[in-house]
Amino acid sequence: MKKRVWRSGLMANQGFNFQKEHPGIALCGLDCYACPRYHTIGSSRCPGCAGKYFSEKHPSCGFISCAFKHGRLESCGLCPEIDTCNRITRLKTVIKDQPGYPSYQNRIANLIKIKGTGFEAFADTCIHKEALLKTLIDKYNDGRKKAFYCRAVQLLPLPDLENLLDENAKKGYKSVDDAALAVSNSLKELANKLGIEVC
Incomplete structure (x- = not known):
C-alpha cells in the first residue's frame, strides 16, 4: 500500500513541474497568448499554461496533471479520450455560465480545431x-x-x-x-x- 501512495505522489509532483513547449496555448483551450497578464512585465506576469514557474504562480491544475499522465500532451484536443473526458464535459457546462472575456468562451471551439486540424x-x-x-x-x-x-x-x-x-x-x-x-x-x-x- 505504501508503494502505491509513493508512486502516486511522485507522479503528482512530476506533473506539477511539467512544462509545455507552447504555454501560450492552454491545455483546456484558453488562449493564454492573448491574455493581458501573459504580456505583463513584473512579478504579476502569468507564464501561461504549464509555462516556466507556473506552479509557483497558480494552484495545481487537473488539466496539467492529466496531460502529464497521458504523455505530456500540448493540448487536451490531442487526447484520444477527449470525447469521453469528464473534465471536458464539465468545461462545456461551465462555459455556458461564463460570459465575459472571450478566451473562456472559445475553449471548446479551440479544442475542436486542434482535434480536427x-x-x-x-x-x-x-x-x-x-x-x-x-x-x-x-x-x-x-x-x-x-x-x-x-x-x-x-x-x-x-x-x-x-x-x-x-x-x-x-x-x-x-x-x-x-x-x-x-x-x-x-x-x-x-x-x-x-x-x-x-x-
Whole structure:
C-alpha cells in the first residue's frame, strides 16, 4: 500500500513541474497568448499554461496533471479520450455560465480545431497572432489599450489583422496617443464590419 501512495505522489509532483513547449496555448483551450497578464512585465506576469514557474504562480491544475499522465500532451484536443473526458464535459457546462472575456468562451471551439486540424496548424496561427499583439502593445499602446488589443487579436481573423497593421505601419503618426487612437478605431471598424464584438 505504501508503494502505491509513493508512486502516486511522485507522479503528482512530476506533473506539477511539467512544462509545455507552447504555454501560450492552454491545455483546456484558453488562449493564454492573448491574455493581458501573459504580456505583463513584473512579478504579476502569468507564464501561461504549464509555462516556466507556473506552479509557483497558480494552484495545481487537473488539466496539467492529466496531460502529464497521458504523455505530456500540448493540448487536451490531442487526447484520444477527449470525447469521453469528464473534465471536458464539465468545461462545456461551465462555459455556458461564463460570459465575459472571450478566451473562456472559445475553449471548446479551440479544442475542436486542434482535434480536427492538428496542434501545429492551430499553434501556427496563435504564434502569428501573438506577434501582431506584441506589435500593437509595443507601438500602438497609450497605456490603456492592452486588454482591448488582446481581445481584438483573439477574435479577429489573422489575414485582416495583418493587413490592418501593414496599412498603419505606413502612416506617420505624430505621437503614441495618435497612433493608439487611430489603430484602436481601425480595429473597432473592422470588428463592426465583420459583426464581431471586441469591446
